[in-house]
Amino acid sequence: MIVRTSSGEEAAPARVRRRKRVLPGFGLGLGYTIVYLSLIVLIPLSAAFIKTAELSWPAFIDVVTAPRVLASYRLTFGASLAAASVNAVFGLIVAWVLVRYPFPGRRLVDALVDLPFALPTAVAGIALAGLYSPNGWLGSLLAMAGIKVAYTPLGVAVALTFIGLPFVVRTVQPVLEELPRELEEAAATLGASRWQSFRRVVFPVVMPALLTGFALAFARAIGEYGSVIFIAGNMPMASEIAPLLIITKLEQYDYTGATAIAVVLLVASFALLLAINGLQAWARRRQGALA
Amino acid sequence: MTKAHSPMPAATSLPIGLPRAAAEPPIIRRLLIVVALIFLTLFLFVPLAFVFAEALKKGLAVYFAAVTDPDALDAIRLTLLVAVIAVPANLVFGVAAAWTVAKFSFPGKSILITLIDLPFAVSPVVSGLIYVLVFGLQGWFGGWLREHDLKVIFAVPGIVLATIFVTFPFVARELIPLMQAQGTEQEEAAIVLGARGWQTFFRVTLPNIKWGLLYGVILCNARAMGEFGAVSVVSGHIRGGTNTLPLAVEILYNEYQFTAAFAVASLLALLALLTLALKYVVEARTREDQAFAGEGNA
Numbered sequence: 104m105i106v107r108t109s110s111g112e113e114a115a116p117a118r119v120r121r122r123k124r125v126l127p128g129f130g131l132g133l134g135y136t137i138v139y140l141s142l143i144v145l146i147p148l149s150a151a152f153i154k155t156a157e158l159s160w161p162a163f164i165d166v167v168t169a170p171r172v173l174a175s176y177r178l179t180f181g182a183s184l185a186a187a188s189v190n191a192v193f194g195l196i197v198a199w200v201l202v203r204y205p206f207p208g209r210r211l212v213d214a215l216v217d218l219p220f221a222l223p224t225a226v227a228g229i230a231l232a233g234l235y236s237p238n239g240w241l242g243s244l245l246a247m248a249g250i251k252v253a254y255t256p257l258g259v260a261v262a263l264t265f266i267g268l269p270f271v272v273r274t275v276q277p278v279l280e281e282l283p284r285e286l287e288e289a290a291a292t293l294g295a296s297r298w299q300s301f302r303r304v305v306f307p308v309v310m311p312a313l314l315t316g317f318a319l320a321f322a323r324a325i326g327e328y329g330s331v332i333f334i335a336g337n338m339p340m341a342s343e344i345a346p347l348l349i350i351t352k353l354e355q356y357d358y359t360g361a362t363a364i365a366v367v368l369l370v371a372s373f374a375l376l377l378a379i380n381g382l383q384a385w386a387r388r389r390q391g392a393l394a
Numbered sequence: 395m396t397k398a399h400s401p402m403p404a405a406t407s408l409p410i411g412l413p414r415a416a417a418e419p420p421i422i423r424r425l426l427i428v429v430a431l432i433f434l435t436l437f438l439f440v441p442l443a444f445v446f447a448e449a450l451k452k453g454l455a456v457y458f459a460a461v462t463d464p465d466a467l468d469a470i471r472l473t474l475l476v477a478v479i480a481v482p483a484n485l486v487f488g489v490a491a492a493w494t495v496a497k498f499s500f501p502g503k504s505i506l507i508t509l510i511d512l513p514f515a516v517s518p519v520v521s522g523l524i525y526v527l528v529f530g531l532q533g534w535f536g537g538w539l540r541e542h543d544l545k546v547i548f549a550v551p552g553i554v555l556a557t558i559f560v561t562f563p564f565v566a567r568e569l570i571p572l573m574q575a576q577g578t579e580q581e582e583a584a585i586v587l588g589a590r591g592w593q594t595f596f597r598v599t600l601p602n603i604k605w606g607l608l609y610g611v612i613l614c615n616a617r618a619m620g621e622f623g624a625v626s627v628v629s630g631h632i633r634g635g636t637n638t639l640p641l642a643v644e645i646l647y648n649e650y651q652f653t654a655a656f657a658v659a660s661l662l663a664l665l666a667l668l669t670l671a672l673k674y675v676v677e678a679r680t681r682e683d684q685a686f687a688g689e690g691n692a
Contacts, residue, residue: 125582125585125586126497126498126578126581126582126585126591126594127585127591127594128493128494128497128591128595129494129497129498129500131490132490132491132493132494132498133494133498133500135487135490136487136490136491136494136495136506136510137506139487139490140491140506140509140510143555143558143559143562144509144512144513144559144562145509146528147524147525147527147528147559148512148516148524150524150527150528150533150534151520151523151524151527154527193429193430193433196426196429196430196433197430197433197434199426199430200426200427200430201430204423204426204427206427212431212434214670214671214673214674215434215438215439215442215670216434216438217670217673218438218442218666218670219438220613220616221613221616221620221665221666221667221669221670221673222442222620222662222663222666223619223620223621223622223639223640223643223659223662223665223666224518224620224622224623224640225620225622225640225641225643225644225659225662226445226620226640226643226659226662226663226666227441229445229643229644229647229655229656229659230441230442230444230445230448230656230659231441233444233448233652233656234440234441234444240440240444241436241440264437265437265438265441268437268438297417297418297419297422322515325517326516326517326518326519326520327517327518327623328517328518328519328622328623328626329518329622329623329626329640333647346517346518346519346520346623347519349519349520349523350519350626350627353523353526353627358526358527358530358532361523362523362527365517365519365520365523365524368517368520369516369517369520372515372516372517373515375515376508376511376512376515380508
């Protein structure tokens with residue numbers, strides 16, 4: 104659901120294009136789409152930018168570079184980067200195993216990979232907080248090794264890893280499925296070792312999808328709230344994520360401050376969205392070259 | 395050449411469809427399977443099992459008392475109400491947007507597709523915040539709403555709006571690629587044969603997109619019932635009034651009523667499992683239909 108891109112207009116010949124208007128409903132459809140899109144998405148989103156415009160530029164910079172705000176950005180972006188990296192490595196292994204190796208329960212495991220998409224974030228949040236708390240199933244084991252997860256930045260990264268887990272698997276999996284086996288057979292015939300043919304043949308084809316999955320997991324992690332706040336501990340300057348700081352400011356009726364922080368997150372998200380669109384176009388071209 | 399090495403039928407755990415020379419040694423294969431399963435167990439299966447274990451820790455009686463508590467029942471009712479409004483709203487939009495984008499060409503089409511995806515890029519907290527900026531007391535319509543004694547923020551309409559926002563793209567982004575791939579020939583044939591617009595849609599288009607539509611609706615519904623961040627910002631957490639199930643989980647947990655929190659959470663976890671099961675069935679049916687269509691073309 105996340106992976107598929109909805110762009111990619113077919114280059115229809117002029118003859119077909121002219122004929123298309125045979126179908127009714129263009130005016131109604133386009134009108135409804137634009138009105139609904141504007142009312143639900145565009146106008147409310149513009150409110151964030153208009154509200155922030157009330158601040159002068161220096162005042163805006165003051166708000167978004169306050170030490171507590173900077174600390175929350177560092178945690179949000181740092182933990183998101185760490186979580187997306189963990190997911191890139193293990194997501195690739197999971198996708199590889201699911202596509203290539205038969206083992207009992209494979210289809211069940213495959214279906215359950217999407218759990219983080221389907222499980223409400225608050226449920227994931229309290230489950231992870233309970234598991235990793237010092238007397239939880241995993242937290243007590245880790246405490247023996249002297250590792251604290253709950254109520255530390257590490258806990259934030261754990262929650263973000265959970266939330267981003269399906270992205271890399273679901274972007275890489277279809278590419279591996281469609282990878283022509285003849286390529287690897289040819290590499291083997293030509294004397295390449297298994298590792299060489301993975302590194303030189305498989306990996307270059309999979310790489311754009313892997314990067315796309317990484318970027319999607321990273322983008323999702325930046326805005327994530329529900330799964331994080333229970334395990335994070337939410338200490339200002341230490342384990343407070345940027346979305347939580349927005350809520351804190353709102354509760355103090357500091358609407359301008361909350362909105363300024365939100366605008367920084369929005370700009371980061373939109374930049375990532377553009378990057379992801381570019382990556383997906385690249386991935387399509389890479390795959391198209393093989394077909 | 396490579397096949398000459400294995401005159402016997404392939405060993406049981408040989409990678410699917412790969413001859414021996416292009417496959418990893420068995421020890422590497424087992425190692426990778428173990429690594430993948432340990433990772434998934436730690437991050438997926440254990441948290442899921444933990445929800446049910448904690449919910450049932452004090453026995454079934456406590457469990458049922460928690461999920462039939464009046465506050466919990468109010469939360470269930472509100473969650474269902476929100477989904478019943480938000481999902482059909484985005485269903486109608488998704489079909490209209492996909493029909494427009496997939497069946498016609500017009501300038502600005504790819505920008506429109508990107509804009510439809512926009513809510514997925516927005517943090518849930520920000521999704522709630524923007525509605526506070528529009529409908530909150532100090533927002534654009536705050537004064538007008540107060541004069542007319544209407545409440546959007548910290549009331550049910552705000553929760554519905556925030557939910558519609560976060561689930562906005564689900565149906566559309568499922569249908570757009572599907573309808574683009576299907577083209578316009580069948581609909582054109584129907585129109586040429588004298589069918590009216592709605593007849594064409596219900597008799598020709600809808601049967602072709604039914605599985606994709608269902609898939610989008612299932613995912614949209616799961617998110618609508620489970621949304622937390624956006625709803626949290628606009629809800630005001632009024633018990634028996636503006637608490638959805640995920641908010642009820644948060645309140646119980648913060649009050650150290652852990653068993654009750656996990657009991658209510660287990661309802662949402664069951665919903666997630668049901669969603670995954672339905673998704674699996676729909677995916678299987680889609681593959682069958684595609685295989686059937688493939689045979690028909692051949």
